[in-house]
Amino acid sequence: MASKYNDGDSAFTKRPSASHDDAYPRDCLHSKSNANRFPATPLGLRWLRSWPIVVLILFGILGTVGTTAIVSLFRIPTLPNCRAVFWPTASAALRLQCADSYAAEGSVKNLLAAIKLVDQLPADHPLRTDINQRIEGWASQVLDLAERSFEAGDLEGAIASARKIPAKTAAARLVEERIARWQKIWKEGEDTFNTAVAQLKKKDFQKAFSLSVKLLDVDNKYWATEKYNELTKLIGVARTDLKALSEALGFAKEGTVKGFTEALKRLKNINKESIFYAEAQSERKNIAKRMLQISEELLANRQLSSAQVLLSAIPRDTGINREIADFQIFVTAYQQAWIGSVDGLESAISRMKTLGKDRPRYAQGQRLIAQWEGELRNLTLLSQAQEQAGRGSTADLGSAISTARQISRDSPQWEEAAKQINKWQTRIETVEDRPILERGDRLAAVGTPDNLRAAIQEVRKISSGRTLRNEAENRIADWTGRIQRLEDQPLLDQARQRANTGDLAGAIAIASRIGQGRVLYNAAQDDIDGWQVQENGRLRLDEALTVAARGDVESLTRAIDLAQQVPSQSSNRDRADSQIDQWSWELLDQAESAAERSLDQAISIAGRIPSQAEAYETAQSQISAWQAARRRSVEDSQRPLPSAPGSDPNTGALPNTLQLAPPP
Structure with missing residues (x-):
């Protein structure tokens, strides 16, 4: 700004320059009539003797001077150097002139400087009306500029500029x-934008888009254009990033090195400006x-190579x-x-004790130390x-x-301890219970039911779950079987004797x-089943014989049905067939x-003859006839x-009966 006003003092200090007559030598202005008074002009000035040329030169000089004068009359005087003016002694005209120069810059700062410069003049100053x-x-210009700042998105700047307007102005009241x-x-x-961003974070793109459209209705160019464009771009980027985020989490769920690596890669590609950047970084860290x-789990299960492969796939950003560094200590300690x-x-x-309290895996290290100290005790x-x-x-x-x-059951040493305990317990129980089995064997050797029962009672002293309990159970089962056989064999023999005499019912009962x-x-039961079959067959045949004794068609039919119910394995089966x-x-x-x-009726009766009977084929032939x-x-x-006189209507017909007799 200062450079614009550096030559300002010249407008008030310069005076018109010397006249044109002073600018040239006077001898050049003498009339032609005096030329004869001078000696002959040298060859170089001989052109002066040609008056047309001289006249042209004079007109040229006069035109140049006139043009310069006219331009000087209409040119705005150069501004004074307002930055160097001592204002307490400056005139009102100078203040106005400098104020106008400040205001011409068009900035809020210069407009306020212009106001301040002229407002210091007294209220009764003759130029006060013009000043006001x-x-x-x-x-008004300051307020307009503040409005522009607001439209451009600088709310604080707009407010600050507006509040600098002098209170006594009309603009100040606005x-x-x-x-x-x-x-x-x-x-x-701001609320619309922030709410849309919040909806984006909730992954509700429909609401976010609806809110972005509302920005177009905001009565501010900055919000309706720049922030609207920013939000729509943010929504578009968010859609892409959310897809990448979802895909990354899907890969991570696979739980494989490949899945984890792909997930981390996709999350890293989400830009810092993304609405989901923080979430992506959080998930990446998770x-x-x-x-x-x-x-660590693989390491605890002694899968060292798998643990190291997975560890090497973790990015260092x-x-x-620090956790990874601690893990390296875990590896050597576990080994x-x-x-x-x-x-x-x-x-x-x-x-493990090299892990300090400030290390992230310190607590885990302390747990392992306690575990290993317990294993040492074990x-x-x-x-x-x-x-x-x-x-x-x-x-x-x-x-x-x-x-x-006393060894902890969840320690690695418990398996070996349990194995040794079982071995020692077996030795103790064998030493304690073997004499009991031997006493039982001696009692059972006598072979009587009473001695066998005594042997059983003896070996039952070996309680369930002890080493020799299975041997005792086997002996008890054997001796119990021997007792039952001694008691029940006479009954079975007696029943068989009854059956041999034909008393099947008595045999079954015994x-x-x-x-x-x-x-x-x-x-x-096998014998009873056989005897029951024989008895059932006998009963059915006896009933059939009783029914058949009546001799009528129904009785004979019923008798045949009953005889057919005699079991095939019954000794009465052949008699039933006969x-x-x-x-x-x-x-x-x-x-x-009946055919007579x-x-x-004859056909009905003959049809009752069963297919396995000897008379069946003959009966079928007779039925056909x-x-x-x-x-x-x-x-x-x-x-x-028409029949001939004396003819017999039955001549040529088949006889009503055929003289068929059963084979001898």
Whole structure:
């Protein structure tokens, strides 16, 4: 700005320059009439003697001077150097001139400087009216510039500029109202924008888009254009980033090195300007922690190579480098602990103690130290127990078991301790219970039921769950079977004797006294089933004979049905078949007799003969003949023919009966 006003003082200090007559030598202005007074002009000035040329030169000089004068008259005087003016003594005209120059810059700062410069003049100054008009104009310009700042998005700058307007101006009365309007509009845009961003964070893109459209209605260019464009771009980027975020989490759920690596890669590609950047970074760190956790689990399960592969896939920019460094200490400590010896565990504990309290895995390290110290105690206890058991007595074995049982059941040493405890317990129980089995064997050797029962009672002293309990159970089962056989065999023999004499009912009754679950029960049931079949067959045949004795068609039919119910494995089966043949021939005889009265009745009776009977084929032939005769009779009745005198209508017909007899 200063450079613009550096030559300002010249406008007030310069005076018109010397006249044109002073600018040139006077001898050049003498008239031509005086030329003869001078000697001959040298050759170089001979052109002066040509008056047309001289006249042209004079006109040129006069034109140049006139043009310069006219330009000087219409040119704005150069501004004074306002920055260097001593204002207490400056004139009102100078103040106005400098104020105008400031205001011409058009910035809020210069407009306010212009107002301040002229407002210091007294209220009764002759130029006060002009000054006040200018102040009002400049104040209005400041308010307009503040409005522009607001439209451009600088709310604070707009408010600050507006509040610098002098209070006595008309524009000042509009300031607070204008500021209130700006703040209301700004809050509307800000709330809409922030709410849309919040909806984006909730992944509700539909609401976010609806809110972005509302920004177009905000009465501010900055919010309706720049912030609207920013929000729509943010929504578009958020859609892409959310998809990447979802895909990354999907890969991470696979739980594999490949899945974790792909997930971390996709999350890293989410830009810092994204609405989901913070979430992506958080998830990225969570995935890295999950990978580290799985690595620790693999390490705890002695899968060192798998743990190291997974650990190497964790990026070093996820913020868990200290945890990874601690994990390396875990690796070396675990390797020492896996040796399983006292020295190995002590080395593991020493290594783990290098983790300070400020380390992220310190707590986990302390838990492992406590675990390994417990394992050290367990190794000591197991060694003591083995030393006690080596003495060999049951008391020493019992002490060894008590010592070994102090080992924690969730420690690696418990498996070996449990194995030793079982071995020692077996030795104790064998020593204690073997004499009981031997006493039982001696009692059972006598072989009587009473001695066998006494032997059973003796071995039952060996309680369930003890080493020799299975041997005792086997002996009890064997001896119980021997007792039952001694008690039940006479009953079964007696029942069989009854059956051999034909008293099947008595045999069944005796054999049924052998109860279920006893040694001979199945044998008795097999015999009972056979006898029951025989008895049922006899009863059915007896009933059939009784019914058949009546001799009528229905009785014979019923008798045949009953005889057919005699079981095939029954000894009465052959007799039943013979009776069926006999009764079938009797039915056929009755059918032939009925044919004299009614062919239909004869056919019905003959049809009752069973297919396995001897008379079946003969009966079927007879039925066919009777059916043919019945058809001819029906045809003859429907088509009567004249008959010759004395002719017999039955001539040529089949006889009503055939003289068929059963084979001898």
